[in-house]
Amino acid sequence: MRIAALGFCCVDFYENINRHYVTGNGIDCIINLSKKGIKSSAVTVVGTDLYGKEMLETLNNYNIDTSHIQVRDGSTSIYRMALKNGTDRVHLENIEGVMKNYTPTPEDIEFVKQHEFVHTDLTGKVLHLLPEIKNAGCKIVFDFSIRKNEDDFKKILPNIHYAFFSCEKKDDSIKDFLIHAKSYGPELVTATFGEEGSMCYDGHHFFEYGINSVPVINTVGAGDSFIAGFIYGIMHGWDIPACLKSGADLSSEIVQLFNPY
Structure with missing residues (x-):
């Protein structure tokens, strides 16, 4: 079983405390899955700067395949960050760098198709590839984050x-929202609510799960690790309640760290 993170990657840099880590929704997800023994690959682009080198070194340290990460002259994408209330992260500004003009090569796309699962999101500049990747038999995991735009839903x-x-x-609107999203065709739609847990809808039933009460150091990576835990369950044929629990368990581990994995 293999999963590829396709599209966006970056470095989160907290200027006020002078700390940073390499990241991206898909990057966080596959690092967490790699730590659980799932073979993972990253398909993206980094710059020739020190951050790009750090991205490659970090992924290699977690035994993630980096053979299809493009390295281009310029700067790796950066998110300027801040902490709110000591634990909640705030996005200040994205400096796209080499991510601005990222396009996977035909070789990259064929490599992605060799994976059973593919993770991507709205910022990876690969939305036009989704039908092709799906038709190749890949199961696509999509992180909408906070975006709930109807045009995004349709495409x-x-x-x-x-x-x-x-x-x-x-x-009270959540169930109607999940029903609406499911009507477009995905197998499962899942919403997370922070301290209020999560809910998944399969077209017939709603499943809910709470959270584990743990000390929170940083909420960064909570959503990405939840997805990793949930998909780990899917990969192993678990039922939806077990997948929700797996997501919550992994997320509770990550919020006790400063880094997202």
Whole structure:
């Protein structure tokens, strides 16, 4: 079983405390999966700067295949970050760098098709490739984060299998929202609510799970690790409640760290 993270990667840099780490939604997800023994690959682009070198070294340290990471002259994408209330991360500015003009090569695309699962998101500049990758038999894991745009739904949801959304709170509209998202065709749609847990809809039933009460150091990576834990369960044929628990368990481990993996 293999998974590829396709598209966006970056470095999160906290200027006020002078700390950083290499990251990206898919990068965080596959590092967490690699730590659990899942063979993983990263398909993206980095610059020729020190951050690009750090990205490659970090992924290699976790035994992640970096053979299809493009290295281009310029700077690796950077997110300027800050901490709110000591634990919640805030995105200040994205400096795209070499990510701005990223395009996977035909060889990159064929490599991705060799994986059973592919993780991507809205920022990876690969949305046009989703139908081709799906038709190749890959199970597509898509992280919408906080975005709930109807135009995104129409062009993305019919071409993916597992959709994940990050929501501020669980209210009376959530079930209708998940029903609407599921109507476009994905196998499962899942929403996370921070301290209120998570909910998954399979077209017939709603499944909910809470969180583990742990001390929080940094909320960064909570969503990405939840997805990693959930997909780990899917890979092993677990039922939805077990997948939700797996996501919550892994997320609770990550929020006790400063880094997202």
